[in-house]
Amino acid sequence: MAEGPWPVPGAGPLHGPLAHGLALGAHLAVHNGLVWNELGATYQGYSTDRARLRNPWGVLDRAAYRKTLEALLTTRLVGRTYESVLQVRSTLAVRLGRTPTVPEWSAALTRRRPAPAEAAEAQEALRLAVTYEGRLRADGALGADERVDTLAAFDYGRAVNVVRLALGARLCDPYEAEQAVLRIGALAGQAYSSWSRFSLGYSLARAMHFDEDDQSGVTYEQSLAQHRILTQDPDSPYRNIAWS
Structure with a gap:
């Protein structure tokens, strides 16, 4: 996992609604060592993007992409x-x-x-x-009197990743991709009150989701590290983009 894959100015939007939406996918960007705010012709490369849509998402065409995206936007996959x-x-x-x-x-x-x-x-x-x-x-990430009320962040964050992959795989055009990211941002804004709350929802969902497959505790430790990077690094989008 790379720490702080923050872009140089000009690599993509750094402020505004589109940057806000793209930043919702920053957990996966940090995990994969990728820049969080690019929405261009490729994500990791055409062949890789198509392969990553095929496994684990089972997406092979535009119809399957739209179906998967809608399932994520309506938080039907988080559990x-x-x-x-x-x-x-x-x-x-x-x-x-x-x-x-x-x-x-x-x-x-x-x-x-x-x-x-x-x-x-x-x-x-x-x-x-x-x-x-x-x-x-x-571990000091969640306050003594705080709780997580929704895990929707996990689907929203993954939805941004799916959109970026679909654009790279030529399963949507740039305008469609931007509109999808803006929609994800709007939905996240309704579900959470801050970047920290969103990040905690994502982190808890990921830990719960992979619990049976992760007896070593690696997934939890990764999720905690990503949360800390995103909420504490002064160059993180979570420290530089207003939540609302």
Whole structure:
């Protein structure tokens, strides 16, 4: 993972709505050592861009690209159970006037009377959220009284990456790509109140999503490192672009 792949002036937009939208994909740019704000003829090269759309996205043509992008924009890929479990806690917090305890949260999930399989999935999602929020607090990234209410950032950030790949793979034109990035930026602005909140949502989602495949803890450590780079490096777009 490269640290600080920040562009030189003139490489792409540094301010304004398009730069804001592109910066939503900066976690993946940092992870892959790529400049975050380029929206040009290629991302990593035509053949590579097509290969990266094919695996893991299964995108081979324009129709598949548009279908995948719409799924990401409507946050259908981040995990329905994960999102619904966090929504239960958020709703309960509004009613209580405070963040519920874990037992209160668990009880609220039980009161929905889901099927046994769904109940087990929900409790596992709760466990993962509690585990990784706890690690984020212990590492100083999440405040003691803070919580993550939505994981939509994970889909929005990946959506920017898919748009950049699709442009490089000639599955959309520059105008379509810009409009898609602007739409992603608008949606993220509705879901989060700051770059830090967006970044925490992305980091928590990534850690939860890859938990079963990452017994070594590498994914969490990578996510934390990316969050710190993006929120602390003075040259990061998150430090230089207004959230709203």
